[in-house]
Amino acid sequence: MPYQEEFSEVIVESPQMNSRIQSPMVVRGKAKGYWFFEASFPIILENKHGDIIASGIAQAGGEWMTEQYVPFSSELIFPKQKSGEGGLLIFKKDNPSGLPEHDASVSIPITF
Numbered sequence: 001m002p003y004q005e006e007f008s009e010v011i012v013e014s015p016q017m018n019s020r021i022q023s024p025m026v027v028r029g030k031a032k033g034y035w036f037f038e039a040s041f042p043i044i045l046e047n048k049h050g051d052i053i054a055s056g057i058a059q060a061g062g063e064w065m066t067e068q069y070v071p072f073s074s075e076l077i078f079p080k081q082k083s084g085e086g087g088l089l090i091f092k093k094d095n096p097s098g099l100p101e102h103d104a105s106v107s108i109p110i111t112f
Contacts, residue, residue, distance in 0.1 A: 009035060010091050010106040011069065020111045027058065027074045027089070033066035035104070037094035043074050044090040047081060047112075054078035058091065081112035 012029040015021050027043060035041050039060040047053050054076040061071035081087070086109055093104035 008106060009093075009104065012089075012091070012106070012108055015089065015108075015110055017108045018111060021089075022112070023054075023076070023078045023080070025076045025078070027056075027076060028072070029058075029091075030069040030071045031058070031091070033064050033068060033070050035091075035093045036060050036064040036070065036072075037096050039064045041072075041094040042092045043076065044092065045076055045078055045110075046088045046090065048086050053081070053087075083112060085112050086110065087112060 009032040010029060011031070012027075014026060014028045025045075031041065036058075040057045043056045043058050044052055045054040056074045056076045058072040058074045061073060064070050088107045089110050091106045093102070095102045095104075
């Protein structure tokens, strides 16, 4: 079942919450159109220490200028991590204005 917080603006289909991941990792899901700017938004992978070990761009798979959900996908390549350690996959709303009131993110825990 996809990870979805109640009323979530992002629905992560792959990887599943707390699933074991390895590089390269394909990320798929859907997000409200206003999360995208120029058909993309950033994705970050952090290790258990909060260090960024990979970053990428979620690319819209359809018309993104909508209030509806838009499919996205991305691929992240990252260095091998210690087996069994946790981390976070973070989806960040693209915010070209830079204004903090427009920031938003959704994080899911993963295991290496």
